Amino acid sequence: MIKGKLIILFVAIIVLVLGCTLKTQKITIQKRIGDENVFEDYREVTQGKQVKKVKEILDNADWENNKVEMTEFHDFEFQFPFKNDKNAKIASYSFWIIPNGGNLEIVTDNDRYAKLTKQDSTYLYKVLVGDIFEK
DSSP: OHHHHHHHHHHHHHHHHHHHHOOOBOEEEEEEOTTSSOEEEEEEEOOHHHHHHHHHHHHHSOOBOSOOOOSSOOSEEEEOOBSSOTTSOOOEEEEEEOTTTOOEEEEETTSOEEEOOHHHHHHHHHHHHSSOOOO
16 A cells, blocks of 8 residues: 555656656747738747657758848748746747749758758748648
8 A cells, every 4th residue: 555655656756847847849930011020920839740840840951051141031930939948048940932932941040041842841831831832
């Protein structure tokens, strides 16, 4: 009887500690309004599989370490804020929809640039914008 209570107590402590230390991520997306560099909250992605796949795409992108100057303001920006940790560093990205190109171009907040493949662009657009990528 005492062993059973100790096991239950031990499992409860482990669950409590893990629950407090795990940081579930989400993606917050902002959309540009009009022709100015003004953005408003657009949507959030909280489904774990989608967040994980977006992170995989970004991790596997062919990043260049140089600052790029685009002729127009970016169309969307998105971040990976931690749900449970307000002090965690937030990774921030901006992306452009390239007319007639079929690809998204992404810039990070620390001056890294990548042009995504058509397949990755299609998936990212579907998840982040919530629409079919037809450019």
